Amino acid sequence: MMRFLATIRIALRALRRNKLRTFLTMLGMIIGVTAVIAMVSIGNGAKSQVEGQIASLGQNVLSVFPGSLSSGGARGGWGSASTLTPDEAELIAREVPGVVGVSxxxxxxxxxxxxxxxxxxxxxxxxxxxxxxxxxxxxxxxxxxxxxxxxxxxxxxxxxxxxxxxxxxxxxxxxxxxxxxxxxxxxxxxxxxxxxxxxxxxxxxxxxxxxxxxxxxxxxxxxxxxxxxxSAPKEMARIQTEIATLLQQRRSGREPDFTVRSQLELAEAATATSRTMTALLGGIACVSLLVGGIGIMNIMLVSVTERTREIGIRMAVGAKGKDILLQFLIEAVTLSVIGGVIGIVLGVGISKLLATKMNWPALTSVTSILVAFVFSAAVGIFFGFYPARKASSLDPIEALRYE
Amino acid sequence: MNAIIEIDGVHKTYQTGDVQVHAVRGISLRIERGEFVAIMGASGSGKSTLMNILGCLDRPTSGRYLLDDIDVSDLDRDELAEIRNEKIGFVFQGFNLLSRTSALENIELPTLYSSKTISAEEQRRRALEALELVGLKDRADHQPNQLSGGQQQRVAIARALVNEPRLLLADEPTGNLDTQTSIEVMGIFQKLNAQGITIVMVTHELDIASYTKRNVIMRDGQIVTDKLVADRLNAEKELSELREAQKAIKLS
Incomplete structure (x- = not known):
């Protein structure tokens, strides 16, 4: 444990030594995470707005619309038939179980x-x-x-x-x-x-x-x-069919001139749309996270080459392969996690700003923050592993001789 | 008590491209505790290769190496690292200090990789003690680029001593230093040796070698001469004579 803490200290010291580089490397992660948080917030906001609007249409609502009317070969559009009567509304209220209101x-x-x-x-x-x-x-x-x-x-x-x-x-x-x-x-x-x-x-x-x-x-x-x-969302499909059957019986054999629509269909279509949008935005943002990760890998590789002699010295005085591996891995993870945390703060800030200044319905979720954090740590481990591995497998004699 | 270093028929061959280099050709050598040995030879004589093997940085191709009664000939990388950390202190020609890191932190480095748990305070205490031993206590917070070559080498010696090793290995420790600082460094070595630390150093300077107790001369990967130093120089005496001479020049 002592050794682990000491390794963290060494890694942090190395990062402090090259502040500008550290910052620029982090920038990739910062932009990536900021984008993820802001984009997902906007997507979620839009989704919840749509959901709110759909809820304002009423709950568990089915509608019967008149169908098209054909006269002399000319077919009218939906609603042109004048066949829905107040009697039928009463009939539905009376005959179909599970119906709590009819208008x-x-x-x-x-x-x-x-x-x-x-x-x-x-x-x-x-x-x-x-x-x-x-x-x-x-x-x-x-x-x-x-x-x-x-x-x-x-x-x-x-x-x-x-x-x-x-x-x-x-x-x-x-x-x-x-x-x-x-x-x-x-x-x-x-x-x-x-x-x-x-x-x-x-x-x-x-x-x-x-x-x-x-x-x-x-x-x-x-x-x-x-x-x-x-009465309940799970009743809607059954009620939809029963209404259709009931109305069709009254029309004995004629073409159906009405249509029964469920609000669920609308809600599903709308949430599917906004879900697609959220996924799309999140996908774009993830690409920028990936680019940030590659930036970290690039800098870590440069750093390993640059510090070959340091690695040699450490090995000569007794550092094992895993000590060196851990040191460079911690550097990479520190870069990505600090970048990630800054990104989270910026992302939440931008979402809030969009929500208040521009009236965009941005909605930051705790899940997206947690996911962004875990993801940035994972990026650090994933892209830091290869350079760290390279550092730890250096030959101490070669490393000491490196100019 | 057995010898601290006992090597028996050690060979080392390298493959550089298509050429096979036979750097060490069957060396047997025994170094007792408390010895102060200089390994000498022209470049390409195999002395650096031998030194890397002695320092457990490299493994012999064949032959046996007993360090402090442990057969290290076929230990793996991590086990060798542990041996280096516990039993050996290194001093290099180019000092090899970590740049932009204070003298004290440089000295603490081996304690970070110790297999025993050492508290931060204990690390600091040991590092300060080692720094005092080489007479640089007031330079603890200086970074290598703020120190002279001689001072840097003394920091490196302090680093080598911090884990209280049995053996101090020095590879051309005076190679980058002027005459006076070279003698100063040899003075520190003589003092440490007097305290019981075994020292093995590589050098190609005859006068530096005459501060040691035993000279081993290599050529073409083999030992050609192995003799005790007859009229050993005393660093302290040489230094005071040098200072007298300098004073005389200034006065005239």
């Missing part, structure tokens, strides 16, 4: 007026389940009720953006908003949900009972979509 959705853009101001926004006809499906809360007031839906009541819950645009800081609850000149009473204001995964402002909306939307606003008898919430 038949009607969407339409309309000009709304209130308070002498007007604003173009999305009118959503929904059921009261909508808020729990989307995991959305109210900042003021309350959601309309099942009774309101049955009576097609003229009540509305408005989003934050609409509230800001039309009421500018005043409490809108109890006020009236006119949609297509029909007055709706505002019963609640939604909390802010921000920009959606698809880039639209989720708060720019007015939610009314779907019955009211169909009878009073759109005048149509079909739904734009049916949103379904499953």
């Amino acid at each position: 038949g959705e009607v969407r339409d853009r309309q000009q709304v007026m209130a308070n002498g101001l007007n604003w173009n926004t999305m009118i959503q006809g929904e059921s009261p389940d909508y808020l729990s499906i989307r995991a959305w809360g109210l900042s003021e007031g309350a959601m309309f009720s099942e009774t309101d839906v049955r009576s097609a009541a003229k009540v509305a819950v408005i989003g934050k953006t609409v509230a800001d645009q039309l009421f500018a800081g005043n409490d809108p609850v109890g006020e009236t908003i006119r949609i297509r000149n029909i007055p709706f009473k505002i019963v609640g204001v939604l909390t802010s949900k921000g920009v959606s995964f698809f880039g639209s402002d989720q708060d720019d909306t007015v939610i009314i009972p779907n019955t009211s939307a169909m009878r009073r606003v759109t005048g149509r008898q079909y739904l734009s979509a049916i949103l379904i919430q499953a």
